[in-house]
Amino acid sequence: xxxxxxxxxxxxxxxxxxxxxxxxxxxxxxxxxxxxxxxxxxxxxxxxxxxxxxxxxxxxxxxxxxxxxxxxxxxxxxxxxxxxxxxxxxxxxxxxxxxxxxxxxxxxxxxxxxxxxxxxxxxxxxxxxxxxxxxxxxxxxxxxxxxxxxxxxxxxxxxxxxxxxxxxxxxxxxxxxxxxxxxxxxxxxxxxxxxxxxxxxxxxxxxxxxxxxxxxxxxxxxxxxxxxxxxxxxxxxxxxxxxxxxxxxxxxxxxxxxxxxxxxxxxxxxxxxxxxxxxxxxxxxxxxxxxxxxxxxxxxxxxxxxxxxxxxxxxxxxxxxxxxxxxxxxxxxxxxxxxxxxxxxxxxxxxxxxxxxxxxxxxxxxxxxxxxxxxxxxxxxxxxxxxxxxxxxxxxxxxxxxxxxxxxxxxxxxxxxxxxxxxxxxxxxxxxxxxxxxxxxxxxxxxxxxxxxxxxxxxxxxxxxxxxxxxxxxxxxxxxxxxxxxxxxxxx
Amino acid sequence: xxxxxxxxxxxxxxxxxxxxxxxxxxxxxxxxxxxxxxxxxxxxxxxxxxxxxxxxxxxxxxxxxxxxxxxxxxxxxxxxxxxxxxxxxxxxxxxxxxxxxxxxxxxxxxxxxxxxxxxxxxxxxxxxxxxxxxxxxxxxxxxxxxxxxxxxxxxxxxxxxxxxxxxxxxxxxxxxxxxxxxxxxxxxxxxxxxxxxxxxxxxxxxxxxxxxxxxxxxxxxxxxxxxxxxxxxxxxxxxxxxxxxxxxxxxxxxxxxxxxxxxxxxxxxxxxxxxxxxxxxxxxxxxxxxxxxxxxxxxxxxxxxxxxxxxxxxxxxxx
Numbered sequence: 001x002x003x004x005x006x007x008x009x010x011x012x013x014x015x016x017x018x019x020x021x022x023x024x025x026x027x028x029x030x031x032x033x034x035x036x037x038x039x040x041x042x043x044x045x046x047x048x049x050x051x052x053x054x055x056x057x058x059x060x061x062x063x064x065x066x067x068x069x070x071x072x073x074x075x076x077x078x079x080x081x082x083x084x085x086x087x088x089x090x091x092x093x094x095x096x097x098x099x100x101x102x103x104x105x106x107x108x109x110x111x112x113x114x115x116x117x118x119x120x121x122x123x124x125x126x127x128x129x130x131x132x133x134x135x136x137x138x139x140x141x142x143x144x145x146x147x148x149x150x151x152x153x154x155x156x157x158x159x160x161x162x163x164x165x166x167x168x169x170x171x172x173x174x175x176x177x178x179x180x181x182x183x184x185x186x187x188x189x190x191x192x193x194x195x196x197x198x199x200x201x202x203x204x205x206x207x208x209x210x211x212x213x214x215x216x217x218x219x220x221x222x223x224x225x226x227x228x229x230x231x232x233x234x235x236x237x238x239x240x241x242x243x244x245x246x247x248x249x250x251x252x253x254x255x256x257x258x259x260x261x262x263x264x265x266x267x268x269x270x271x272x273x274x275x276x277x278x279x280x281x282x283x284x285x286x287x288x289x290x291x292x293x294x295x296x297x298x299x300x301x302x303x304x305x306x307x308x309x310x311x312x313x314x315x316x317x318x319x320x321x322x323x324x325x326x327x328x329x330x331x332x333x334x335x336x337x338x339x340x341x342x343x344x345x346x347x348x349x350x351x352x353x354x355x356x357x358x359x360x361x362x363x364x365x366x367x368x369x370x371x372x373x374x375x376x377x378x379x380x381x382x383x384x385x386x387x388x389x390x391x392x393x394x395x396x397x398x399x400x401x402x403x404x405x406x407x408x409x410x411x412x413x414x415x416x417x418x419x420x421x422x423x424x425x426x427x428x429x430x431x432x433x434x435x436x437x438x439x440x441x442x443x444x445x446x447x448x449x450x451x452x453x454x455x456x457x458x459x460x461x462x463x464x465x466x467x468x469x470x471x472x473x474x475x476x477x478x479x480x481x482x483x484x485x486x487x488x489x490x491x492x
Numbered sequence: 493x494x495x496x497x498x499x500x501x502x503x504x505x506x507x508x509x510x511x512x513x514x515x516x517x518x519x520x521x522x523x524x525x526x527x528x529x530x531x532x533x534x535x536x537x538x539x540x541x542x543x544x545x546x547x548x549x550x551x552x553x554x555x556x557x558x559x560x561x562x563x564x565x566x567x568x569x570x571x572x573x574x575x576x577x578x579x580x581x582x583x584x585x586x587x588x589x590x591x592x593x594x595x596x597x598x599x600x601x602x603x604x605x606x607x608x609x610x611x612x613x614x615x616x617x618x619x620x621x622x623x624x625x626x627x628x629x630x631x632x633x634x635x636x637x638x639x640x641x642x643x644x645x646x647x648x649x650x651x652x653x654x655x656x657x658x659x660x661x662x663x664x665x666x667x668x669x670x671x672x673x674x675x676x677x678x679x680x681x682x683x684x685x686x687x688x689x690x691x692x693x694x695x696x697x698x699x700x701x702x703x704x705x706x707x708x709x710x711x712x713x714x715x716x717x718x719x720x721x722x723x724x725x726x727x728x729x730x731x732x733x734x735x736x737x738x739x740x741x742x743x744x745x746x747x748x749x750x751x752x753x754x755x756x757x758x759x760x761x762x763x764x765x766x767x768x769x770x771x772x773x774x775x776x777x778x779x780x781x782x783x784x785x786x787x788x789x790x791x792x793x794x795x796x797x798x799x800x801x802x803x804x805x806x807x808x809x810x811x
Contacts, residue, residue, distance in 0.1 A: 118771040125559055125776075146558045228644065236752050237772060295643035298666040298755040308644070450556045454773050462756070469668045471756040491554045 033162040034415040039441055041434040049424030051416065055398040056100050062158045063391035068103040071388035072380065074120065075134035076369055077110025081303035082409060083325035089404045097395055104388045113239045117453055124148055128380045132389040134183055134371045134396070136239065138446055138453045140172045143372070144179035145450040150373045150384075153178040157394040163414050165366075167445045172370045174448075181397045182413035184406035185368035187439035188243065188318050189432065190355060195348035196315040200224045207352030211251055214316065214355055215285050215292075221315040222292035230286055231305040231317030232293040234464040240301040242446070242456040244318045245283070245464060247364045250444055251357030252279035256455055256485060259447045260363060266447050269489070271463070272482035278358075280467055280474050287468045298465055306330065310342045321436045322409035324349060351432035353439060366443030368413060371396055411437065451488050459484045542787065549781035555774040562777065569781035578757065578765070585672060586761040589747075590740040593679040598733055600680065601687020606717075608688070609695045619692075626685035634749035637678045641665050641750075665751055668758035675747050675759055679740065687732050694728035695721070727800060734797040741790055762786050 034047060056065065078087050094108060111119055113136055120139075123129045129148070143149050154161050161169060161178070168182035194204035200221040208214045218229025233240050250260045254276030257266040270276055286293045294300060294308065306323065308314040310330045317323075327349060331342035356362045371393050376384045395401055403417035407426060417423060427433055446452050463481035466472040472480060517524065549569055551562035573579045608619055625633065640647050641664040649661020664674040698721050706716045744763045747753060753760035753768060760768070762782065770779035 121771060121774065145556060148558075234755075236754050237768075238752075295661070295663050295666050296645075299638070299643075299751055313645075454555060458768070458772055461754075465754050465756040469666075469756040469758070471668055471758075488555070491556065 033160070034418055036165075036415075041438050044418055044423075044434075044437050045427055047419050047423075048427055049419070049421045051399075051419040053399045053416070053420060055395060055400045058158055058398060059100070059391060059394040062156075062394045063101070063387040065100060066103060067101065067387050067391065069385040069388035070105040071107065071132065071385055071392060072130035073106060073108045073132045073134075073389075073392060074116070074130045075108065075110055075371075076113055076116050076136055079112040079303070081301075081306060081326065083322050084329050085325050085408050086322065086405075089407050093396070093401055093405055096401075097392060100395065101388075101391050104385075104391060106388075106392070114237060117457075124378050127378050127382075129374050129378045131379050131384045132371065132373050132392060134369055135180075137168070137171045137182075137185075137366075137368045137370060138239075138456060140180050140370045140372065141174050141448050142450040142453055144172070144174035144177075148374060148378050149179040150375050151177050152180055152373050152393070154181050154397070157181065157390050157397060159394075159397065159414060163416055165413070165415065167366050167443060168368055168370075168413060170448050171368075171445055172372075174450075180370040180372040181393060183369045183371050183396050183402055184410040184413045185366060185440075185443075186320065186406070186410035187364045187366060187436055187443045188247075188320055188354070189364075189435040189439055190316065190352045191309075191319055191323060192316045192350050192352070193309065193312065193314070193345055193348050194350050195344060196221060196225065196227070196312065200315070204348075205350065207350070208316070208355050211248055211279075211282055211355050211357055215282055215290070217316065218286050218292040219290040222290065225315075227313045227315065228294045228308065229292040229315045231300075231302075231309065231314050232283060232286060232297040233300045233302060233305065234283070234287075234297050234461055234468060235299055235301050236461040236465065237457050238301040238461070239457070240303075241461045241464065243365045243367060244302075245279075245460060246444075246446075246456075247318065247354050248282060249276055249279040250363035251355065251361050252276070252282070253357060253359060253361060254279050256460070257447055260361075260444050264447065266449055269482050269485045271485055272478045277474055277478045280463065280478055283464060284467050284474050288470070298468060310334075310345050311338075312341055312345050318354060320409040321351070321430055321433050324351075324431050325408045349431075351435040353435065354442070362442045363444050364439045364442050366440075366445045368410065370413075411440065451485075454488060455485055459488070545780045545783050545787075548776055549784045551777045553774070553776040553778075559776060565777070569778050570785075573778065573781055573785070581757060582760050582762060582765045585759065586741065588672060589676060589679070589743065589761050590737055592673075592676045593683060593740045593743075594733060594736040596676075597680045597683040597736055598687045598729070600684040601689075601732075602691045602729070604684065604688045605691035605695060608692060622688060623685045625682050626689075628682070630682065630745040631749060633678065633682055634746050637681075637746075638665070638750050641674055643667075665759075666755055668756055671751055671755065671759045675750060678746055678750070679743065682746070683736060683739070687736065690728055690732040690735075691725065694725045697728075698724045730800040731797065734793055734800060738790060738793050738797070741786070741793070 035043070059065075078090055090110075094106070097104075098106060107130075109130070116135065117139055120129065120133060120135070120143075124143075135143070140149075154164060159181075164182050165185050168185045169178065172178055172180035172182065190207050192207060197206075197217075198204040200217075201224060202217055202220060208217050214230055221227065221229035233244055235241055249255060252275045254273055255270045257270055258264045258268060259266065287297060294305070294314070296304065302317070302319055305314060305317050305319075306326050307330065309317060309323075310327050324346075327342070327346050331339060331346055334342045354362060354364050373386065373389045373393070374384060376382050396405065397414050399412065399414050399416035399420050400422065402414040403412040403420055403422050403426070406412055406417075407422070408430060412418060412423075446456055449455075459481050462484075463477045466480060467474045467477035471477075548562070550564060550566060552565045552568070553559055553562045604622060608615055608622075639645075642649070643661060643663045643666045646661055646664070648664070649658070652658040653661060663670060665671050702720050703716055706720050711719065742763060743761060744767065747759050747761055748764050748767065751759045753764045757765075763786075766779050766782045766786070769775045769782065
């Protein structure tokens with residue numbers, strides 16, 4: 001059931017008459033979707049807090065609140081790089097679910113981004129998977145293509161496909177059938193320390209405009225201050241690596257395939273193109289030639305960059321809006337002089353758009369997670385409690401919880417989440433949120449292919465490591481990676 | 493006249509043996525009943541996985557398909573492994589890792605055991621301290637050492653830079669040349685206490701009167717060690733070395749947590765490579781073939797281990 005805060009909206013005077021009218025007439029589960037063609041920080045602010053949702057009442061239409069059942073559920077949970085705020089929301093969600101559905105026996109298990117795929121794949125081999133799972137965006141097509149997942153679309157849990165980002169829906173679609181629902185979608189932004197910029201002789205309020213500028217700034221910071229300029233990460237089997245390298249690859253005009261184009265076909269491997277090699281060369285220049293990035297980049301992930309940044313030992317990095325909250329958490333844990341030092345860093349923390357390539361192309365990974373229901377034959381016990389699974393899916397993908405569960409680090413998968421009061425609260429309390437929402441239109445989804453996890457988690461990081469360690473030249477590393485992708489696509 | 497054929501003769505000769513064996517089994521039926529549950533469990537959790545791994549090693553398992561869609565390819569996985577450059581690189585890494593870790597951990601453990609065998613004040617405390625690396629969880633130790641080695645902010649680097657011995661922190665684990673030796677050091681640190689304990693136990697068995705007699709006869713310290721002590725420790729040394737070698741061949745935690753096999757596969761050893769092939773890249777068939785090869789190697793080591801143990805038993809039995 002929907003309760004529309006019409007009075008509030010009119011009083012604020014920020015919402016157009018047409019939008020208000022559409023909100024007034026729209027039932028909760030068929031609310032007018034957010035107009036993506038108008039997407040801008042101003043538009044996001046204008047719709048925030050304009051609509052109320054009653055999650056329990058909405059989900060009761062999918063699964064009655066007194067339903068008695070049992071659900072096994074695995075999800076990619078919070079990890080060491082997430083802020084405490086998000087930890088609290090996860091706790092709140094499961095408490096609320098248990099209160100809302102007191103007769104569903106929920107057996108939930110949280111796994112980190114890097115462990116979930118391995119564990120889930122192993123469980124599937126032994127027909128011991130959970131009934132429902134929330135996977136990173138990369139995982140959907142892999143498991144759908146292998147036939148492990150049940151068809152599942154937003155309409156099955158009371159929502160509309162239009163309520164979700166079209167790019168996110170592509171990631172859960174295989175052979176024209178939808179196998180999951182996006183829970184959250186994200187784009188990252190470029191973060192820098194204005195104080196470090198100033199001390200290095202750079203404009204403290206201006207982010208590097210291009211990736212070539214990033215290389216120059218990184219070197220200048222390193223040479224003048226003796227600290228790392230840019231927070232390069234190149235660890236293998238870590239989601240952080242593709243999330244930071246792919247924007248660079250795309251900005252230079254490269255790609256694994258043609259995923260950065262409007263209508264990708266994924267037929268031609270582009271990792272060995274001159275543009276892709278130029279992107280790899282940029283990383284090489286920073287790591288090997290200029291030595292302006294952390295030496296530990298090959299074993300680092302973003303969680304390793306965060307302490308460096310808050311300690312004032314790192315000038316720039318790519319990350320979520322949540323890193324601001326992470327810095328606050330880290331500062332709260334610091335003692336003595338470190339506390340003051342961390343506060344200086346936080347005061348000087350700036351967010352900007354991710355730099356462009358030489359031709360003005362700006363790109364960022366359109367990331368996120370999806371939620372799925374397994375087929376009974378792959379589940380422990382051979383049974384799936386569908387109403388119970390749909391209950392938790394309805395709740396997680398609701399405007400309320402898809403926003404709360406992405407409160408600090410991401411954006412709601414359900415676009416109606418942008419209309420909730422919590423979105424307004426978020427805009428008021430989370431510094432720099434505008435920047436990451438501004439990056440959303442530049443978002444490029446990973447190739448919607450079953451082979452994507454291997455490409456992004458193993459082949460791309462391998463390519464970086466081969467070039468950065470000198471095990472191969474830049475050309476050889478790119479050619480080697482392209483060949484591996486071709487072999488993979490050829491079934492080898 | 494009775495005509496005895498060759499076959500009947502052979503059967504006659506075998507009968508006492510067979511009936512003897514059966515009689516022995518019958519006499520010890522209670523003992524067999526006691527170990528039966530363990531044997532059944534082992535058959536389920538060890539024998540079947542071994543069988544399935546061997547079977548899977550003859551199948552192609554494309555990563556884009558379910559395991560049940562596998563296709564039989566005979567020995568192709570083995571051929572692919574043995575002709576791939578990665579196999580030889582990983583094998584070389586595994587040999588360096590296993591031999592380096594085993595040999596140095598043993599020598600260090602043995603030397604420490606000899607030092608602690610003497611009576612001195614604080615021996616008990618020192619012994620307890622030295623056992624700590626062995627009892628610490630490998631996962632915790634790996635994370636601690638990762639920070640000790642950190643190429644930007646590691647403790648070793650900070651000390652060296654602080655003392656003016658280096659301009660910048662040494663690159664231990666982000667360098668293809670130094671990563672494996674750096675991991676071996678961590679492994680030795682964790683394993684030498686095990687060798688120390690084993691050798692200390694062995695030293696307790698060296699008869700004091702022999703050492704005293706050798707001293708009376710004018711034998712030097714080295715001569716007493718080489719001619720009296722060491723012969724008594726030969727068997728426990730063999731067992732210790734074999735156990736360390738098997739453990740090192742099977743190592744996973746330290747290299748996986750500290751480097752994930754990187755950078756650029758420079759610290760991949762067999763087990764980490766098999767894990768990545770199977771769970772990261774879903775090449776179950778190839779990973780199974782690797783596992784079969786590893787199994788055969790470990791069985792060979794296991795054979796020598798059992799031989800060493802039964803050699804001990806025989807000697808003790810005849811003494």
